[in-house]
Amino acid sequence: MNPSKNYWTKEDEYELENIFNKKKLKLKVMNPNDDLYQTIADLYDYEMNYISECDFILVDLSERRGMGVGYELQYAYSKNIPIYAVLPNIGYYKNSETGYIHPFARKTVTDSFETKEKLFYYLNEKKF
Numbered sequence: 001m002n003p004s005k006n007y008w009t010k011e012d013e014y015e016l017e018n019i020f021n022k023k024k025l026k027l028k029v030m031n032p033n034d035d036l037y038q039t040i041a042d043l044y045d046y047e048m049n050y051i052s053e054c055d056f057i058l059v060d061l062s063e064r065r066g067m068g069v070g071y072e073l074q075y076a077y078s079k080n081i082p083i084y085a086v087l088p089n090i091g092y093y094k095n096s097e098t099g100y101i102h103p104f105a106r107k108t109v110t111d112s113f114e115t116k117e118k119l120f121y122y123l124n125e126k127k128f
Contacts, residue, residue, distance in 0.1 A: 023128055
């Protein structure tokens with residue numbers, strides 16, 4: 001897959017690894033930029049199994065996503081897995097000027113942060 005600004009960068013993954021290592025927590029990033037799947041048919045089963053094993057989910061909703069991300073969020077929500085999202089105040093999923101929050105983000109996201117940096121700070125300070 002081609003790298004895109006819409007996904008976690010290697011720098012983001014490095015930052016997350018540092019945070020999780022300090023807390024002695026395991027981190028595994030499911031990133032569409034990585035070549036994890038033998039075939040596209042493997043994608044669904046891999047991701048659902050992967051999500052089922054998570055203690056919580058981090059998602060970047062800075063820009064509009066495809067239906068797969070929406071389904072992944074709903075699946076995690078149905079399993080009572082907390083979801084922490086990067087959700088800018090002005091974007092496709094949220095507009096703080098009008099009070100709009102996309103219904104699926106409103107329902108499934110446990111806590112949201114305007115930037116990745118704010119999410120990383122929260123994770124660094126959070127007691128797990």
